[in-house]
Amino acid sequence: MRSPLIRSLAWRLCALPVWVAAALSAHAVPQTSSPAVAPAATPKSHVRPNDAAEPVPTRAAMLRGAYGPFRANNDLLYYHLDIRVDPDKQFISGKNTIRFRMLKDGTRIQLDLFETMNIDKILLGTTPLKYERDAGAVFINFPQTLHAGQVYSIDFYYSGHTVETGRFGGVTFKKDPSGHVWINTACEGIGASMWWPNKDQWRDEVQEMDLSVAIPNDLVDVSNGKFVGKTDLKDGYTRWDWKVHYPINNYDVSLNIGNYVHFSDRLADLPLDFYVLPEDLDKAKRQFAQAKVMLEAYQHYFGEYPFAKDGYKLIEAPYSGMEHQSAVTYGNLFENGYLGRDWTGVGISPRFDFIIIHESGHEWFGNSITAADPSDEWIHEGWTTYLESLYVEYRWGTDDAIKYLNGYKPKVHNLRPIIAERGVNAEATEDQYFKGALMINTLRSVVNDDTKWWALLHGFYQHFKYQNIMTEDVVAYFNQHTGMNLTPIFDQYLRHAQIPRLELLFGEAPEMVMYKWRADEDDFAMPVRVGTPGHWQIIHPTTHWQSMQTPLTKDAFQVETDRYYVDVNKQ
Numbered sequence: 412m413r414s415p416l417i418r419s420l421a422w423r424l425c426a427l428p429v430w431v432a433a434a435l436s437a438h439a440v441p442q443t444s445s446p447a448v449a450p451a452a453t454p455k456s457h458v459r460p461n462d463a464a465e466p467v468p469t470r471a472a473m474l475r476g477a478y479g480p481f482r483a484n485n486d487l488l489y490y491h492l493d494i495r496v497d498p499d500k501q502f503i504s505g506k507n508t509i510r511f512r513m514l515k516d517g518t519r520i521q522l523d524l525f526e527t528m529n530i531d532k533i534l535l536g537t538t539p540l541k542y543e544r545d546a547g548a549v550f551i552n553f554p555q556t557l558h559a560g561q562v563y564s565i566d567f568y569y570s571g572h573t574v575e576t577g578r579f580g581g582v583t584f585k586k587d588p589s590g591h592v593w594i595n596t597a598c599e600g601i602g603a604s605m606w607w608p609n610k611d612q613w614r615d616e617v618q619e620m621d622l623s624v625a626i627p628n629d630l631v632d633v634s635n636g637k638f639v640g641k642t643d644l645k646d647g648y649t650r651w652d653w654k655v656h657y658p659i660n661n662y663d664v665s666l667n668i669g670n671y672v673h674f675s676d677r678l679a680d681l682p683l684d685f686y687v688l689p690e691d692l693d694k695a696k697r698q699f700a701q702a703k704v705m706l707e708a709y710q711h712y713f714g715e716y717p718f719a720k721d722g723y724k725l726i727e728a729p730y731s732g733m734e735h736q737s738a739v740t741y742g743n744l745f746e747n748g749y750l751g752r753d754w755t756g757v758g759i760s761p762r763f764d765f766i767i768i769h770e771s772g773h774e775w776f777g778n779s780i781t782a783a784d785p786s787d788e789w790i791h792e793g794w795t796t797y798l799e800s801l802y803v804e805y806r807w808g809t810d811d812a813i814k815y816l817n818g819y820k821p822k823v824h825n826l827r828p829i830i831a832e833r834g835v836n837a838e839a840t841e842d843q844y845f846k847g848a849l850m851i852n853t854l855r856s857v858v859n860d861d862t863k864w865w866a867l868l869h870g871f872y873q874h875f876k877y878q879n880i881m882t883e884d885v886v887a888y889f890n891q892h893t894g895m896n897l898t899p900i901f902d903q904y905l906r907h908a909q910i911p912r913l914e915l916l917f918g919e920a921p922e923m924v925m926y927k928w929r930a931d932e933d934d935f936a937m938p939v940r941v942g943t944p945g946h947w948q949i950i951h952p953t954t955h956w957q958s959m960q961t962p963l964t965k966d967a968f969q970v971e972t973d974r975y976y977v978d979v980n981k982q
């Protein structure tokens with residue numbers, strides 16, 4: 412929808428930090444506090460405070476972020492979120508049945524629900540359980556010891572008026588342009604426990620989930636997973652049942668309640684289902700045809716769509732978009748580019764619908780492979796931003812993919828590391844997107860063998876699909892399967908603010924150039940192509956000076972910076 416809100420958030424991606432939304436919607440341009448560390452080669456129009464400094468975590472963030480003993484003592488198996496949504500009262504009530512296996516003997520577990528929501532009761536069978544609330548955490552005490560290896564199930568009853576907060580409001584009760592009820596959720600960052608009780612962290616996921624959503628008879632609910640059926644409750648409400656057959660992040664669990672119409676398609680055996688407002692049906696039928704090509708492209712590089720039993724869905728929503736698992740929400744105006752704009756400014760973005768291509772890429776990276784802590788969210792966003800370039804490469808070839816990626820350079824700030832503090836529910840810097848993708852593109856050049864590179868990407872995804880991993884897992888896989896020590900390269904790009912700078916010193920002797928990397932990692936070593944276009948040669952700089960013969964003058968001597976994201980300093 413062309414709401415002023417969406418227009419004001421025009422350059423915002425799907426998963427930017429909470430405060431960015433507020434800053435942008437107020438058209439604020441925060442000032443940097445440390446311009447001295449910015450590399451001269453990176454022009455900046457916006458530098459936001461959280462890119463310059465990591466915020467001090469609050470108690471609530473620490474309780475949310477830490478994988479403490481009362482989380483670590485159990486392993487999630489299953490949720491059944493069974494709720495009623497009252498649009499008039501803007502009120503949610505119901506229960507989440509939570510099944511888990513104890514990993515250690517214990518009498519206490521931690522779940523999460525925002526303090527703004529009421530806990531009505533928590534039952535083990537018919538036994539009410541005692542609990543203590545601390546910020547957003549809910550510590551539940553059991554009257555008897557729960558034993559390691561045993562499976563338990565509790566019913567967590569709750570209710571309340573959700574409070575709009577976070578980037579897309581978390582839960583919004585809106586009206587569509589025709590005046591019908593339109594209720595949507597999008598809660599990554601702020602957390603799913605803002606609207607339903609769960610173990611609100613990234614490390615542990617249920618293996619499967621049922622969703623039952625009761626809403627007034629004239630409305631449609633589209634949630635995650637496979638549509639099971641709907642039941643008239645004979646009280647003016649109808650319950651919509653959805654079944655998720657795969658592990659799922661809490662923040663991916665989504666409600667989309669509105670006056671939706673449905674159309675469908677197939678890609679081989681995979682059902683494709685589309686839900687839009689009636690007035691947008693014709694536009695959607697044209698624009699959503701891109702979903703098929705997108706799926707073909709990503710399946711080409713990584714293998715089968717991860718959630719085949721649940722199908723693939725695109726659902727119109729009143730914000731730009733979000734990667735809700737098997738139920739991607741879409742608000743990109745049924746136009747190519749990103750909210751009507753050329754996203755990377757190099758003429759390629761207008762060829763495709765950014766939201767379909769980006770948010771759906773998260774089905775592979777974010778939803779199937781998931782970071783175990785938000786600190787390492789580049790595993791979602793850096794990879795998915797790189798996937799955009801793979802889509803470009805699949806459709807239009809390598810040169811356009813490289814051009815597209817290089818369009819990201821002006822968006823990088825290099826003011827703090829991509830990996831944020833672990834265990835405090837930290838929001839990673841925006842650099843996780845663009846710098847993350849540019850780093851992966853650099854690794855392709857380091858591998859320097861596209862046949863190997865495609866096999867590496869495919870193998871990497873297949874190895875870690877449906878798992879929750881950290882950066883160390885990514886690095887170990889790439890080291891093992893390339894036979895190279897890529898650790899200093901990953902570390903330089905992910906754990907330091909600055910990118911490596913190639914120092915070139917001419918004129919010490921005739922037809923000679925000296926070279927070395929300037930980097931924070933002492934053992935940083937990365938091959939790089941130098942020379943002139945069409946006549947590149949690979950050199951192997953370290954952090955110590957080496958020299959080479961060259962007939963090129965200082966002005967003529969180039970570094971292939973389109974394929975290596977590095978700074979160059981010629982003297």
Ligand SMILES: [Zn+2]
Nearest residue numbers: 425426792795
């Ligand atoms: Zn994203």
